[in-house]
Amino acid sequence: MREFSVPERLGVFGLGVAVAATAWPYLTDATGLGLPCPLRTLTGLPCPGCGLTTAAVALVRGDLAGAAAANPVIVGLAVLTGTVLPLLVLRAFGALPPPVRWSDRARRRTGWGAGLLACASWSFQLHRLGLC
Template sequence: MDFVRLGATGLRRGGVARRILRAMREFSVPERLGAAGAAAALAALLTPRVRAATGWGVPCPLRTVTGVPCPACGLTTAAEALVGGDAAGAAAANPAVFGLAALTVVGLAALARRGLRGGAPVPWSAAARRRVGWVVAVVAVGSWAFQLRRFGVM
């Protein structure tokens, strides 16, 4: 039997996972981020209802284990506040949510544009990928500093 190794999992050629991975390659990074952001916004709309019905919340694993908040601490709360129209509450929980919301809007616009025009996504240059990597790193460090200050660790 012919297997393709992806991590520790053996997948047959032409299997479902392989088709999904192939389909994902047909979308650009901004388009994927837009779709992921839209899914996160939907989850942020549903999370308060789930919490009210079950009492279940989403704790930060790093903060639960070590007491130190992670750069993403407060993003669930911030996303819930933002989709609920509370910009001040979102900023108090994690200001990085505004950047993620902007990425979602840009990504969905790119997805809609390509849906109307068709064609393959434009690949990013190595320099563009490097710049985005630096921006993500700076935002993550800034978010972490904000969270450490917010929780009194720093």
């Protein structure tokens, strides 16, 4: 079994988010149940991912502005997913070689980038909700 690259894994995750965001409104309408943010429920403060469900549902409904207003991270995930899925298909059919393993330095930089993205998302949520 071949190893998947980090972008490929994120792209597949994004595809899963799109499927879940398509089903989520039907599930909540049918059951009346929602899924509250644990951090916001306990502390009143939003987490860096707050608004992602709302953003994902808005995005699959074609409301790009609504998605970006709820949590702009979803737009980046959608772009990455749209870019990576054709790459996965091409690799599955042997048209492209498997990914090259990232160096420790590249993995570390990606980790720092993800951390900075989470901090930026959290700052956005705090500002959007008027908490800073």
